[in-house]
Amino acid sequence: MGMLRALGSEFQKFFTTRMWWLLTLLLVGYVALSAGGFGAFLGWATDNPAAAAGASSTPLPTDGIAVLVYSFASSIGYVFPVLFGALAVTTEFRHKTLTPSFLVQPHRATVLWAKYVSQLFIGAALGVLAFAATVGAGAGALAAFGIDTALDQPDTWALIGRGVLAMALWGTIGVGLGSLVTNQVAAIVIVIAFTQFVEPIVRLAASLNDVTASIGKFLPGAASDALVGASFYSVAAIGSAQTLEWWQGGLVLFGIGLVTTLIGGLTTWRRDVS
Amino acid sequence: MNSGIPIEISGLSKHFGSVTAVEDLSFTVQPGRVTGFLGPNGAGKTTTLRVLLGLVKASSGTATFGGTPYHALKRPLETVGAALDASFHPGRTARNHLKVTATAAGIPSSRVPIVLEQVGLTEFADRRVGGYSLGMRQRLALAFTLLGDPSVFVLDEPINGLDPEGIKWIRMFLQRLAQDGRTVLVSSHLLSEVQQSVDDVVIISRGRLAKTGTLSSLELESAPRTIADSPDRPRLSAALTQAGLEFTEGRNGFIVAEPDPGLVGHAAFVGGVELKSLYRLKSGLEESFLALVSGEVAAPSVTNGSDDDGADAAADVPDHDEPAIGDEPSDAASARSEAGGAGGAADAPAEPDTPDEPGAADGAKG
Numbered sequence: 177m178g179m180l181r182a183l184g185s186e187f188q189k190f191f192t193t194r195m196w197w198l199l200t201l202l203l204v205g206y207v208a209l210s211a212g213g214f215g216a217f218l219g220w221a222t223d224n225p226a227a228a229a230g231a232s233s234t235p236l237p238t239d240g241i242a243v244l245v246y247s248f249a250s251s252i253g254y255v256f257p258v259l260f261g262a263l264a265v266t267t268e269f270r271h272k273t274l275t276p277s278f279l280v281q282p283h284r285a286t287v288l289w290a291k292y293v294s295q296l297f298i299g300a301a302l303g304v305l306a307f308a309a310t311v312g313a314g315a316g317a318l319a320a321f322g323i324d325t326a327l328d329q330p331d332t333w334a335l336i337g338r339g340v341l342a343m344a345l346w347g348t349i350g351v352g353l354g355s356l357v358t359n360q361v362a363a364i365v366i367v368i369a370f371t372q373f374v375e376p377i378v379r380l381a382a383s384l385n386d387v388t389a390s391i392g393k394f395l396p397g398a399a400s401d402a403l404v405g406a407s408f409y410s411v412a413a414i415g416s417a418q419t420l421e422w423w424q425g426g427l428v429l430f431g432i433g434l435v436t437t438l439i440g441g442l443t444t445w446r447r448d449v450s
Numbered sequence: 451m452n453s454g455i456p457i458e459i460s461g462l463s464k465h466f467g468s469v470t471a472v473e474d475l476s477f478t479v480q481p482g483r484v485t486g487f488l489g490p491n492g493a494g495k496t497t498t499l500r501v502l503l504g505l506v507k508a509s510s511g512t513a514t515f516g517g518t519p520y521h522a523l524k525r526p527l528e529t530v531g532a533a534l535d536a537s538f539h540p541g542r543t544a545r546n547h548l549k550v551t552a553t554a555a556g557i558p559s560s561r562v563p564i565v566l567e568q569v570g571l572t573e574f575a576d577r578r579v580g581g582y583s584l585g586m587r588q589r590l591a592l593a594f595t596l597l598g599d600p601s602v603f604v605l606d607e608p609i610n611g612l613d614p615e616g617i618k619w620i621r622m623f624l625q626r627l628a629q630d631g632r633t634v635l636v637s638s639h640l641l642s643e644v645q646q647s648v649d650d651v652v653i654i655s656r657g658r659l660a661k662t663g664t665l666s667s668l669e670l671e672s673a674p675r676t677i678a679d680s681p682d683r684p685r686l687s688a689a690l691t692q693a694g695l696e697f698t699e700g701r702n703g704f705i706v707a708e709p710d711p712g713l714v715g716h717a718a719f720v721g722g723v724e725l726k727s728l729y730r731l732k733s734g735l736e737e738s739f740l741a742l743v744s745g746e747v748a749a750p751s752v753t754n755g756s757d758d759d760g761a762d763a764a765a766d767v768p769d770h771d772e773p774a775i776g777d778e779p780s781d782a783a784s785a786r787s788e789a790g791g792a793g794g795a796a797d798a799p800a801e802p803d804t805p806d807e808p809g810a811a812d813g814a815k816g
Contacts, residue, residue, distance in 0.1 A: 278504070280551055449505040
């Protein structure tokens with residue numbers, strides 16, 4: 177009972193401030209533009225191989241393009257569920273609302289699990305919206321150039337399903353991060369810096385060598401791409417692009433979210449609230 | 451719900467690193483009475499309340515509600531209503547704050563408009579709290595405490611930030627709660643802020659208990675003194691010395707360490723000195739309070755006190771023979787009688803007597 181109530185309360189907390197729709201709009205717009213733009217570029221490149229050859233020496237095969245475009249939802253959109261998860265936790269510290277939250281539910285672990293589970297659902301919902309945006313914009317752009325949208329293939333929908341799962345797991349990673357780094361500004365900086373700069377560079381650097389590549393594939397972004405099964409990075413990556421099995425990638429994401437949340441729950445979450 | 455649960459603090463200590471916030475604190479707060487939890491800033495009041503509410507871990511000792519610690523209460527919000535620092539997410543409306551709380555506590559959301567009405571926030575319920583004044587946030591914090599219709603109220607500085615209308619309102623609010631048989635603990639760093647609302651006082655200083663008892667017992671603590679003045683002070687001085695009385699000279703005359711003005715008058719008569727004034731000075735409650743929290747004994751510091759202390763105090767007390775609380779007897783009495791008169795409304799512990807008062811009291815900052 178307490179868990180279900182706490183879960184309901186977390187969803188209410190989420191939907192009663194403006195943050196959720198602002199960030200959701202941003203996510204949808206961002207991935208739709210990226211997928212539509214990239215789809216259109218690829219369409220143009222396949223139509224004009226001679227002109228495109230200057231930009232890319234290896235002409236891209238048209239099969240596989242569609243899922244690549246669709247996967248923008250998770251491969252670049254994953255930062256949003258992480259932000260949501262981190263904000264759900266750090267907001268309570270920032271606005272000192274842990275006091276009322278813990279007065280209502282003195283079993284603190286219940287409050288944190290409610291955040292974990294609610295962000296799992298919210299991440300999944302973001303995934304659905306993001307893939308709707310990339311499929312809508314991407315398929316439109318591809319179809320305009322006569323490229324197969326692959327929407328009639330079950331594999332495409334399986335990829336989308338795994339992408340939604342990845343987004344859900346990224347939400348739990350956000351909760352874990354927020355419970356470890358309770359300072360809201362610091363948490364946001366870490367999310368942005370890690371996802372946009374640190375990890376892409378490290379992934380690229382790791383892929384240059386076989387030994388580091390076998391470690392690099394466990395990076396959360398790499399694991400996420402492995403789970404989804406297609407990513408801009410796997411095309412852009414130079415050198416050997418080792419990836420995990422999709423289920424291994426899923427386990428890595430799940431593990432990161434779970435372990436960070438557990439550590440946060442045993443440390444910062446148990447501190448005196450004053 | 452008004453079964454009368456006492457708050458029991460026993461041997462409570464809390465250390466933050468090497469800093470001792472609370473040291474071996476023990477007291478009991480009885481149901482059916484308003485208890486003022488008093489002490490200067492930094493005395494350990496908030497720490498004590500936070501330990502009591504399970505937000506801060508005690509270093510040793512216990513703090514319970516009739517033997518049950520907060521975290522073990524089956525339905526905490528329906529047992530204890532607590533208002534601590536009036537912190538809310540600025541982007542959420544008052545109504546939504548209460549809904550979020552009601553959901554988590556399993557309280558029907560139909561309680562939300564009821565408690566908003568009780569604290570007079572209905573009109574502002576759908577505004578984001580970021581635009582609220584401190585007084586409005588205090589009211590929202592009180593609405594939070596009322597959600598579960600609890601039998602114990604723990605309020606940390608609830609009067610802070612309220613305007614005079616709001617203060618009058620909360621006095622009645624507290625009295626009503628106590629009259630329903632609820633336990634009410636209200637902290638403040640100013641005795642004068644709560645002295646018209648409280649029946650009992652628990653005074654702490656530097657984390658230790660300084661005094662616990664009824665408000666009137668605090669008044670008795672302060673030893674009364676006599677002020678005597680003469681056109682011829684040297685002769686009066688000689689007469690008082692002759693009579694073996696201890697005294698100091700202040701602006702308004704001599705402060706004599708003798709509660710009976712008759713004896714002082716007699717000494718003057720024996721010395722053949724004309725008296726200009728002769729009256730008993732009873733220390734105000736605030737003075738007793740200050741004496742307690744400064745760690746001194748509430749007694750006249752005749753021999754080693756500075757000259758002006760007593761005289762200033764004498765000048766500050768207009769009604770010489772009355773304790774400070776007597777200055778406004780009608781106000782306090784009427785607050786109590788009004789609260790009693792409206793006590794028939796069974797489940798509504800407090801309603802503002804004038805519905806439009808909060809609106810007048812707190813305009814939104816905008």
